[in-house]
Amino acid sequence: MDRAKVDNDFTEKVRFHLSKDELERQMRYIHDRGDPSDAKDRPTGSGSHARSQSTNSLNDLPRQESWTMESVGGxxxxxxxxxxxxxxxxxxxxxxxxxxxxxxxxxxxxxxxxxxxxxxxxxxxxxxxxxxxxxxxxxxxxxxxxxxxxxxxxxxxxxxxxxxxxxxxxxxxxxxxxxxxxxxxxxxxxxxxxxxxxxxxxxxxxxxxxxxxxxxxxxxxxxxxxxxxxxxxxKLNSAQLLTLLDQFPRDQNITEPDLKERVSKILAFVTRAYMKIVQLWTQKGVLYDAQHEFFVEDSEPSNAMSCTLLAPEKCCHTYWSQRYILHPNRLPAFLLSQVDEIFLAGKYLNILRQCNVTMKLLQLPLSYTPGETGHVEIIKNSYDLPAKKLLEVLMKEHSLALHLRNLRLYFLMQLEGFSESLLDKCQEQLQCISDKLIPEKLQPLLTETLKDNNDFFKDKLRIQIKNCDAATQLGRMHKFGSTEQEDRDKEKTSEEDLPDLNLYGYEAIALRYEAKWPLSFVLYPELLEQMQILQRVLFYLRYVTRHLTVLWQNPSEGTGLKITKRSGDLRQRMLMSMINLEHHITLDIAEPRWQSLSLTVDKAENIDEVVNKLENTVDECLRLGLLSATNTFVGSLFTLGQVCLNFCGFVESKSGDNTSPEFEQGISEYEEEFDSFMCTILELLSEMAKTSGSGERDACKKLVQRLKEFCKFTAVHPDSLTN
Structure with a gap:
C-alpha cells in the first residue's frame, strides 16, 4: 500500500469534515446573529482535540437538511x-x-x-x-x-x-x-x-x-x-392640524401623566413655527409667512417698501380696512379668543409706523403649551403697547377729544344758538330748490355763523348739498356700506337710480366734517355719514319748529296772519309734536349716551375702547332714535313736517279772512291731515315695537307717550307696546 496516498486521502477527509463543520457553524452564526458561545467551539487546528470539539458541536446543531431559505418581505x-x-x-x-x-x-x-x-x-x-x-x-x-x-x-x-x-x-x-x-x-x-x-x-x-x-x-x-x-x-392646513392636535388629548381622554407630557411636548414643538409668525406680527408688525399659513395676509405687493411713508391720500381709513385680508380657516382654535388682539397688534404697529411714530418694541419669546396661559399674557401685552400708543398720539397730537366734542355740538345741534343762527343766515337759500344752491356760496354763511365760536377746529365743518332726502340716504347707506370709493360711486349713480325729488334747501343742506389721517381712523366716512343722518333730521325738525314759532309771531311782510282758536290749537299741537320728536332723539337717546362716551374717552387705556364706544354710541343714537330700523319712519317725519309747513303757508296767505267758510274748511282739512299722519306714525311705532328688540321697543313706547296727546284720535296705547 502506498503510504503517501493513504496519508493524502486521510487529510482530504479531515479537510472535508472540517469544511462542513465550518459551513454549518457559519450558518448558525448568521442565524443567531453572532452567538459568542460559538467562538469557543471554533476549530483552531488539526488533531484529536479539535476533531472532538467539532464532533460535539455538530451533534448540538440541527441537521443541515432541516434548513430552508424563505423570502420574507424581500x-x-x-x-x-x-x-x-x-x-x-x-x-x-x-x-x-x-x-x-x-x-x-x-x-x-x-x-x-x-x-x-x-x-x-x-x-x-x-x-x-x-x-x-x-x-x-x-x-x-x-x-x-x-x-x-x-x-x-x-x-x-x-x-x-x-x-x-x-x-x-x-x-x-x-x-x-x-x-x-x-x-x-x-x-x-x-x-x-x-x-x-x-x-x-x-x-x-x-x-x-x-x-x-x-x-x-x-x-x-x-x-x-x-x-x-x-x-x-x-389635506389639512397648518391651523387645522394644530387645532386637531390641540383637541387630541381631550378627545382621547389621556390621563396618564407620562403620556400626557409626551403629547404636550409634541404640540409645543409643532406650534413653534406658527407661534413664531404670531410673535413677529404682534411684536414687530412683520408678516413672514412664505407658505401662507397665517390667518392675516397683507394685500400689499411683497416687493413694496412697507417702511416708506404712504402718500396722505392713500393712507386713509379705507386703505387700512382693506389692506389686510383675514382667513379664518388659517386660525388655530386655541388662538380664537385672542384673534382680535393678534390682528390689531400688528395692524396698529404698521399704522404707527406710517404715522412716523417711534417706540420701543417688545421682544418676548412666544410659545404655546396646552393647559398654560403664558401666551395669552404676552399677546395681550403685545396688543396693549401699540393700542395705547395710537390713542396717545391721537389724543395729544391730534386733539381727538375736541373733535368728538364737535360732532356732538354741530351734528346733534347741541351748540347753543348754532342752529338758530344758521337758519337765520341761510333763510333765503333754505327756500330755494337744491339745484340752484352752490356750496361755495353757503360756506361763508357757515363761517360767519361760527366766527364768535372759540373752537380751534371749526374750519373742519363744511356745507354740503345732498342730492337725495334723508330717508333715501339712509336706505342707500345700508345698501352700499361705507367706503370712500362707494361714496363716489353713489354720487355717480344717484342721478340714474333716484327720482327727481325737487328738494328744497332745508331738506338738502347737510354738514360735513373733514377728518384727515390719522384722525380719520376714528372719524371715518361711514360713521360721519351716520352722524349726518342725525344732523339732517334734527336740522329739518328745527327748521319746522322755527317756522311754527318765529314766523307765527312775526309774519312776513305784506301778509296777514289769520289766527283763530282752532288754528292756534292746531299750530300748538304741530309745534309740540316737532319739539317732542327732536327731544326724543336728543334728550332721551343722544345726550345720555354722549355723556357716557365722554367719560369713556377720559378713562380709555387704548384706542379700541374709544372706537368701539363711539361706534356703539352713534349706532344707538340712530337705532333707538328709530332712524335706522326703517327709512319709512324717517320719510314719515319729513312728510309730517311738510304738512306743518303747508299749514303755516295757508294761515299766512294774502287773501281771505279768518271768518270765511273757506278758511274754516282749510283748517279742518289740515286738522284731518295732521291727525291722519300722526295716527300713521303711532301705528308705525307699534309695528316697529313688535319686530324689534327690547331697546327699540322701549324707545317706541317713550315716543308714543310723547306724541299721543297731540293726536286727537288714535287706537295705539303705550301699554300695548310692552307685549
Missing part, C-alpha cells in the same frame, strides 16, 4: 423547523424575531394577517384591527407572552411611515414637518430601547419575560402616536 432569512428546537432555542429565536418586528423589519415567525405594505395607509381604527401572529410551532407559553405586545408592530409601522413620507414630501407644510420631527425626537427613546434589547439578546442577557416587560410601556405611547399620525394625514 429579505431572505433562514427558517428553521421550530418544533424540533429545544425550549431555550425557541425562546431566543422568538426574542430575535420580535425585536425585528418591533423595529418594522419583516421576520420569519411574526407575521400580520394582511400584507405589510397595506398597514402604512391604514387609519388608527383599522390598525387596531390588524392581528399579528406568532408561528404556532412555538410553545404556547411563549406565544401567550408575545401576543400582548404584537399590536406594537402596527403602531410602529404607522408612525414610522408618517415620518418618512413627511420628510420625503417636497411641498410639505412646516407644521406637518414639525410634527414628523417631534415624533422622531420622541421615538429616540424607543430606538435606544431597540438597540439595548438587541445587544442584550446577542449577549444572552435577555429572556422573553424581560422583553415583554421593557416593551409593554410603549404600547400606549405608540398607540397614541399612531392615532395622531393617522389623524394628521390628508
Amino acid at each position: 429579505y431572505y432569512l433562514p427558517n428553521e423547523d421550530v418544533g424540533k428546537m429545544p425550549l431555550s432555542r425557541q425562546e431566543q429565536l422568538l426574542i430575535r424575531d420580535l425585536i425585528y418586528a418591533f423595529s418594522g423589519v419583516p421576520s420569519s415567525h411574526v407575521k400580520p394577517d394582511i400584507e405589510v405594505d397595506k398597514i402604512a395607509n391604514m387609519t388608527a381604527l383599522d390598525i387596531a384591527k390588524v392581528r399579528f401572529r406568532v408561528d404556532e410551532a412555538f410553545h404556547g407559553s411563549f406565544r401567550v407572552l408575545a401576543n400582548d405586545t404584537l399590536p406594537l408592530v402596527g403602531y410602529y409601522i404607522s408612525v414610522q411611515s408618517f415620518i418618512e413620507e413627511t420628510n420625503m414630501s417636497p411641498n410639505c407644510g412646516r407644521t406637518r414637518l414639525a410634527l414628523a420631527t417631534a415624533f422622531s425626537d420622541q421615538m429616540q427613546e424607543y430606538y435606544d430601547l431597540q438597540s439595548k434589547l438587541e445587544t442584550d439578546q446577542l449577549e444572552k442577557k435577555l429572556n422573553l419575560k424581560d422583553l415583554v416587560r421593557q416593551v409593554k410601556p410603549w404600547l400606549g405611547v405608540l398607540k397614541i402616536f399612531s392615532t395622531m399620525a393617522c389623524s394628521s394625514r390628508g
Whole structure:
C-alpha cells in the first residue's frame, strides 16, 4: 500500500469534515446573529482535540437538511423547523424575531394577517384591527407572552411611515414637518430601547419575560402616536392640524401623566413655527409667512417698501380696512379668543409706523403649551403697547377729544344758538330748490355763523348739498356700506337710480366734517355719514319748529296772519309734536349716551375702547332714535313736517279772512291731515315695537307717550307696546 496516498486521502477527509463543520457553524452564526458561545467551539487546528470539539458541536446543531431559505418581505432569512428546537432555542429565536418586528423589519415567525405594505395607509381604527401572529410551532407559553405586545408592530409601522413620507414630501407644510420631527425626537427613546434589547439578546442577557416587560410601556405611547399620525394625514392646513392636535388629548381622554407630557411636548414643538409668525406680527408688525399659513395676509405687493411713508391720500381709513385680508380657516382654535388682539397688534404697529411714530418694541419669546396661559399674557401685552400708543398720539397730537366734542355740538345741534343762527343766515337759500344752491356760496354763511365760536377746529365743518332726502340716504347707506370709493360711486349713480325729488334747501343742506389721517381712523366716512343722518333730521325738525314759532309771531311782510282758536290749537299741537320728536332723539337717546362716551374717552387705556364706544354710541343714537330700523319712519317725519309747513303757508296767505267758510274748511282739512299722519306714525311705532328688540321697543313706547296727546284720535296705547 502506498503510504503517501493513504496519508493524502486521510487529510482530504479531515479537510472535508472540517469544511462542513465550518459551513454549518457559519450558518448558525448568521442565524443567531453572532452567538459568542460559538467562538469557543471554533476549530483552531488539526488533531484529536479539535476533531472532538467539532464532533460535539455538530451533534448540538440541527441537521443541515432541516434548513430552508424563505423570502420574507424581500429579505431572505433562514427558517428553521421550530418544533424540533429545544425550549431555550425557541425562546431566543422568538426574542430575535420580535425585536425585528418591533423595529418594522419583516421576520420569519411574526407575521400580520394582511400584507405589510397595506398597514402604512391604514387609519388608527383599522390598525387596531390588524392581528399579528406568532408561528404556532412555538410553545404556547411563549406565544401567550408575545401576543400582548404584537399590536406594537402596527403602531410602529404607522408612525414610522408618517415620518418618512413627511420628510420625503417636497411641498410639505412646516407644521406637518414639525410634527414628523417631534415624533422622531420622541421615538429616540424607543430606538435606544431597540438597540439595548438587541445587544442584550446577542449577549444572552435577555429572556422573553424581560422583553415583554421593557416593551409593554410603549404600547400606549405608540398607540397614541399612531392615532395622531393617522389623524394628521390628508389635506389639512397648518391651523387645522394644530387645532386637531390641540383637541387630541381631550378627545382621547389621556390621563396618564407620562403620556400626557409626551403629547404636550409634541404640540409645543409643532406650534413653534406658527407661534413664531404670531410673535413677529404682534411684536414687530412683520408678516413672514412664505407658505401662507397665517390667518392675516397683507394685500400689499411683497416687493413694496412697507417702511416708506404712504402718500396722505392713500393712507386713509379705507386703505387700512382693506389692506389686510383675514382667513379664518388659517386660525388655530386655541388662538380664537385672542384673534382680535393678534390682528390689531400688528395692524396698529404698521399704522404707527406710517404715522412716523417711534417706540420701543417688545421682544418676548412666544410659545404655546396646552393647559398654560403664558401666551395669552404676552399677546395681550403685545396688543396693549401699540393700542395705547395710537390713542396717545391721537389724543395729544391730534386733539381727538375736541373733535368728538364737535360732532356732538354741530351734528346733534347741541351748540347753543348754532342752529338758530344758521337758519337765520341761510333763510333765503333754505327756500330755494337744491339745484340752484352752490356750496361755495353757503360756506361763508357757515363761517360767519361760527366766527364768535372759540373752537380751534371749526374750519373742519363744511356745507354740503345732498342730492337725495334723508330717508333715501339712509336706505342707500345700508345698501352700499361705507367706503370712500362707494361714496363716489353713489354720487355717480344717484342721478340714474333716484327720482327727481325737487328738494328744497332745508331738506338738502347737510354738514360735513373733514377728518384727515390719522384722525380719520376714528372719524371715518361711514360713521360721519351716520352722524349726518342725525344732523339732517334734527336740522329739518328745527327748521319746522322755527317756522311754527318765529314766523307765527312775526309774519312776513305784506301778509296777514289769520289766527283763530282752532288754528292756534292746531299750530300748538304741530309745534309740540316737532319739539317732542327732536327731544326724543336728543334728550332721551343722544345726550345720555354722549355723556357716557365722554367719560369713556377720559378713562380709555387704548384706542379700541374709544372706537368701539363711539361706534356703539352713534349706532344707538340712530337705532333707538328709530332712524335706522326703517327709512319709512324717517320719510314719515319729513312728510309730517311738510304738512306743518303747508299749514303755516295757508294761515299766512294774502287773501281771505279768518271768518270765511273757506278758511274754516282749510283748517279742518289740515286738522284731518295732521291727525291722519300722526295716527300713521303711532301705528308705525307699534309695528316697529313688535319686530324689534327690547331697546327699540322701549324707545317706541317713550315716543308714543310723547306724541299721543297731540293726536286727537288714535287706537295705539303705550301699554300695548310692552307685549
